[in-house]
Amino acid sequence: MSVWPVLEDSELSPRAAAVIADIRATRNTDFINNFWRVLANDPALLERTWASLKEVMAPGALDPLVKEMLYVAVSIANGCEYCIRSHTTAARAKGMSEAQLGELLAVVGMASETNRLATGLQVPVDDAFLPKK
Amino acid sequence: MSVWPVLEDSELSPRAAAVIADIRATRNTDFINNFWRVLANDPALLERTWASLKEVMAPGALDPLVKEMLYVAVSIANGCEYCIRSHTTAARAKGMSEAQLGELLAVVGMASETNRLATGLQVPVDDAFLPKK
Amino acid sequence: MSVWPVLEDSELSPRAAAVIADIRATRNTDFINNFWRVLANDPALLERTWASLKEVMAPGALDPLVKEMLYVAVSIANGCEYCIRSHTTAARAKGMSEAQLGELLAVVGMASETNRLATGLQVPVDDAFLPKK
Amino acid sequence: MSVWPVLEDSELSPRAAAVIADIRATRNTDFINNFWRVLANDPALLERTWASLKEVMAPGALDPLVKEMLYVAVSIANGCEYCIRSHTTAARAKGMSEAQLGELLAVVGMASETNRLATGLQVPVDDAFLPKK
Amino acid sequence: MSVWPVLEDSELSPRAAAVIADIRATRNTDFINNFWRVLANDPALLERTWASLKEVMAPGALDPLVKEMLYVAVSIANGCEYCIRSHTTAARAKGMSEAQLGELLAVVGMASETNRLATGLQVPVDDAFLPKK
Amino acid sequence: MSVWPVLEDSELSPRAAAVIADIRATRNTDFINNFWRVLANDPALLERTWASLKEVMAPGALDPLVKEMLYVAVSIANGCEYCIRSHTTAARAKGMSEAQLGELLAVVGMASETNRLATGLQVPVDDAFLPKK
Structure with missing residues (x-):
């Protein structure tokens, strides 16, 4: 029971869905863990957090x-x-x-x-x- | 100005001096940083802390x-x-x-x-x- | 399962009961959350914590x-x-x-x-x- | 004495200089505090941190x-x-x-x-x- | 250089001065350390903090x-x-x-x-x- | 569900079993709490942690x-x-x-x-x- 609900794919806003799609493509897996499904309630927060994480965790x-x-x-x-x-x-x-x-x-x-x-x-x-x- | 004084080599008890000597031998340097010189005020604490650190930081x-x-x-x-x-x-x-x-x-x-x-x-x-x- | 039991109203000492009554009056509700019911096992701690919280969270x-x-x-x-x-x-x-x-x-x-x-x-x-x- | 030097304007790389210019424009001041001048040693880190901060601290x-x-x-x-x-x-x-x-x-x-x-x-x-x- | 100035005795408001006097009486010393002299800029915060500390640190x-x-x-x-x-x-x-x-x-x-x-x-x-x- | 399994006595390596035996002897009880049973998955970590704890918590x-x-x-x-x-x-x-x-x-x-x-x-x-x- 998180503070915000764990969203199913069908509950995502278009902006959140686009981020989730990029996570799937980047990680090459269909599995999306709860952290992203909860952040998806605030698409701007989801988008910025994923963009940063993707950049920080990339090979370097x-x-x-x-x-x-x-x-x-x-x-x-x-x-x-x-x-x-x-x-x-x-x-x-x-x-x-x-x-x-x-x-x-x-x-x-x-x-x-x-x-x-x-x-x-x-x-x-x-x-x-x-x-x- | 640490809580305990930063001990010079000449101020070390025999037990502390033995630990400091092992640090020098293990690290292959004469330099002893303040952390160990302050811990040396409590030889038992110095000895145990160095023994653990030496084991934990060894190649593995x-x-x-x-x-x-x-x-x-x-x-x-x-x-x-x-x-x-x-x-x-x-x-x-x-x-x-x-x-x-x-x-x-x-x-x-x-x-x-x-x-x-x-x-x-x-x-x-x-x-x-x-x-x- | 808290370290101290969650006290029911009937289990409160007179000193704790007086604090709980003030929480109800101040908040204008009958609901008392577990934090206070657990602190109530130590009436002095309960009394001081509530007095501080009431003062700190008051309009200012x-x-x-x-x-x-x-x-x-x-x-x-x-x-x-x-x-x-x-x-x-x-x-x-x-x-x-x-x-x-x-x-x-x-x-x-x-x-x-x-x-x-x-x-x-x-x-x-x-x-x-x-x-x- | 920070871990990385506090860079003067003249020491900035072009990528870092562009970020610093945006901080000046956004905040409408010439003053750049040390946090940014130290981060400027790693332009990618500077750029990402400022982009996030700018978004998070904007009116909302x-x-x-x-x-x-x-x-x-x-x-x-x-x-x-x-x-x-x-x-x-x-x-x-x-x-x-x-x-x-x-x-x-x-x-x-x-x-x-x-x-x-x-x-x-x-x-x-x-x-x-x-x-x- | 604290966020609020370290107040001298002559700079205390009457409410702060009363708390400082009680600290001196309770501790049986004239020495007042900087923590209280800085808190004295907000007499309500000073008063409440001292009242709690006095109670908590008393023999028990x-x-x-x-x-x-x-x-x-x-x-x-x-x-x-x-x-x-x-x-x-x-x-x-x-x-x-x-x-x-x-x-x-x-x-x-x-x-x-x-x-x-x-x-x-x-x-x-x-x-x-x-x-x- | 810990990150490493909670080992039963029968699952202990000889090195871990020796440490567990010393805990039992030192504490004069047969009860071994989960912390040690989980650490037992890494006998070196178990051995060093117990040796330090035993020394630190001894009467002094x-x-x-x-x-x-x-x-x-x-x-x-x-x-x-x-x-x-x-x-x-x-x-x-x-x-x-x-x-x-x-x-x-x-x-x-x-x-x-x-x-x-x-x-x-x-x-x-x-x-x-x-x-x-």
Whole structure:
């Protein structure tokens, strides 16, 4: 029971339907997950979010699998169950092994631990870590 | 001005000195950053934190550079300046290009945006994203 | 299944019952939501929380609907499902349209994205944004 | 000292310069704050971020001042100093009084307090707050 | 340079001055830290915040030092430097040893690590941890 | 339905079984909660996490109950339901009364409120709160 209904294909406005069609074409699959079906209630929000995501997650200087793993890591830190589950599924589909997931989790946990220690102790940044300019 | 002083080598207890020596040997450098010099005020905390970090960041199923980038991403989400600066420096030392950093930042920003949308709308998890068992 | 039971009216201590009565009178409704029924297990906590909320959410320099929308936005950023659902309901009752909710979500998402970019890049604050004194 | 340099106008690439010119035209001011001058090191990131922000913060169903106040509230919850200072300045420029800022802060603080209470007690969502479908 | 000025005693409104006087009397010291001097710009916010803090931090079922340590722990998790520094100082004044601070930090770090692991793996809550009702 | 299955005793690898046996011996109980049964899918992660937790939560300068309460407080601030429920249960088992839980919640809520106020107002740290060195 989401705040806005999960729209079926037949309930989409023409503007939302065009975005959903582009998601299907880009991902080469008929499956549309609930995130997009709920955003579809606000076509402008759907359109802008998809346009950004499509651009950000496209192949570039980083490997697509690395991007997915970064997405999972941030979603854990932000505490978003939906995002953890959907992007973990996506990362597995792109080849993430369970051993890699285990190491990802270990890094996320370790980073959160040392983040708190550095913050709690207010450790001053070393000159070596500061840009020259 | 950290909560505990940044200890010089000459101020280390024997137990802390042994950990610092292992950091130098493992990293093959004489440089010891402030995080460890501050933790050194509590040798047990220093010892345990270094043992965990050494194990977690060692080569494994994930590339060491990927691990550093995950560390940076989580540190941004957790809002720890020290950690962002130290691990961004480490990632660059391991070969991260500025174009890769740009994409890392884009993913972290995008994930935070969609995390909030999914949470704000309470999107239900698709069956396709749930494990069978 | 909350950590403390959801108390029925008949289970309230006199001190808790007095607070619940004031909530009913102030809101002009018989409905008491679970948040208060759970807090009622600790009458001092219930009393202080309600006194603060009543004062903070009263009409003032900000429109009551704007206050509710700020509440929703913060609850999303803090990741509290109960708070998102209860204050989204309250904001709708005070007149928030679905188009306004869509824009609220867009701002919350966008702010979270640029927050991470500014933090990740450690952008220095412009002099123009600093108070003179 | 940001992670990427704060670029002067003369250091901008043509693609970044075009975005900066659009910011100046849209805001009707010559002043460009550091956030954009740092993002300008990655023209694609600059371009996409500005395009989204321009769309999200444009007049719509919500008053521009309300949008700025939501931005401030989220930035506080996310702990981003740069964002707090820049958007508080922007909100004041759009007419926010100090009394309104005081109430905004009170709501942000109160919401954070009750968010933690609801989370700590795991209060179950009332049926009245759930959508019918 | 705070968002609102740090008020001197001579700049306080009568309502703010009364609260400041009560802080001095309650704490039995002439020293007033900046948090209160900044809040004093909004006397209603100052008054309500102090009234709540005075009640919450008073001796009760929990030892005052334990309360201060909980305050420090939450402030680290929320990433508030001002709060970390002021409450660490307060906890030391109430008798916290450096060894106790070291253990507090270890627990905060460890909790943050396992919090991320439990969230990342979406571990189901054991029946044994759920209330009967 | 966790991301990794909740392993039965019969499904444990020898390395995981050894850790589980040590948890049973240390806690003097046969009950193993789901957190460990899920981590057991990655024996290295299980082993390291348990070794750290065992060391951190052992009796020391802080009372074991105080450690559990700090764990609960941080888990609330980090928004981890599993951790809130498991450590609240553990704290009760170590003697936490409901009145103490009420005060813990009040401190967590109050700290989160004043954390946001101090952050939102960017209150400068008093010299009195800064270490000399």
